[in-house]
Amino acid sequence: MEDQLIKALACDGHVRIYICATTSMVEEARTRFDMWPTTAAALGRTLTVGSMMGSMLKSEKEQLTILINGGGPIGTIMVDAYSDGHVRGFVSEPHCHFQYEETGKLAVGIAVGNAGNLEVIKDVGGRDNWKGTVQLQTGEIGDDFAYYFTVSEQTPSAVSVGVLVDTDNHILSAGGMILQMMPDATEEDIAVCEEVLKQLKPMSTIIHEETDLEMVLHDMFGDVKILSKQPVAFRCDCSHAKMKRVLTTLTKEERMQMIEEDHGCEITCNFCNERYQFSEQELRDLEDFIDTYGRT
Structure with missing residues (x-):
């Protein structure tokens, strides 16, 4: 699936959706930093959320920076995101690999840790910067951003993000989704979203198995209104x-x-x-x- 970000509305405009495929983006980052699987998953998840948050910015003059440090062996994760969909970022220690024994899944929460903060700094183009900080909940990235949106931006949100790494360390698939309840959302709208989330496969599986993000949204919600589509990429402006x-x-x-x-x-x-x-x-x-x- 081509790297892409879609913004949409569901439930008669009461639910805002951001969904993206970021496989090539995350593979670019993995290759550049020679990252091991768990580190690639941690940075990849953050880059993916960053691309969606960047698309929330109001103008091309704005940018945001995400800083995560949970005291784990991975150290600091830092990501810059821009309104046109491109992101860049790094981790302090690219050579970390942990797995949960009971499931065999990549142990991002162990690598990141949860004894620290998630910080988002918005550079709004010459005016005073805005900063929101929350304590990390799990270090698994998705849960932490859901908590950030709800507490720091007062926007009840669900965040699902995933990276699937092959046995040779290259990225098989990566992607994410953010569901946000609008102020006029009803209990029925909330129930619809809860049912979608209950049946939701891991985002990395969805991106790996499906070929069309728009169809994924229609399968989840039925009638959706597509607001915009844009490419996303790992790109740095250094020279x-x-x-x-x-x-x-x-x-x-x-x-x-x-x-x-x-x-x-x-x-x-x-x-x-x-x-x-x-x-x-x-x-x-x-x-x-x-x-x-x-x-x-």
Whole structure:
């Protein structure tokens, strides 16, 4: 199934739905960071929710950042999400793998932990940023975001998200869904959603077995109104030029050490693991520019 995000309404407009397939997105992240299965599932779930939350932003000037740290061995998960559907992100420790003995499923909750917080920071384009923080409930990501929406944004929500990893570590399927009750939702609407959730297969299974997200929604709710469709992707806006600007934030002594001792340098982007090489001559030219015009 092609990576895609659909926004829709069900129950005569009383229920808002976000559903997405993110298999290629999560595989891109896994490959870039050489992630082990449990880490890939944890970051993949967060990237998937991030893509749906990014689509909730009101303008292309806005972005949001998700920070999760539950005290587990995976460390911090950080994801940036944008209104056009693209996301980027990383984990502190990409080489974590845990499974629940009784089920054999990936133990994301153990890797992430729940002795910490989920934090969402919204950059609303020049105005004061907004921040919402909740305590992690399980570390399984989906439950934690459901709690976040309900407590921090006062929007009763159900969040289902999943990543299926093959035996060779590549991503077989990934995707997610958010159901949100509108203020005018009735008890009947709530009952419909509860029945849908009761019968819901894991999202990774749905994405693996089905070929059309719109049909998935119709199968769940019957009559739905599709509001929009958009592609989603893992994409970073780093560049050689931006990394050069990072070099200007170092001290002159640090830059001269790179020139005289290392004869060049390499900078790695935290968000996508892309590596940028700078030759000794490039560094000398940059130093000459700074000496002439000052740090820019």
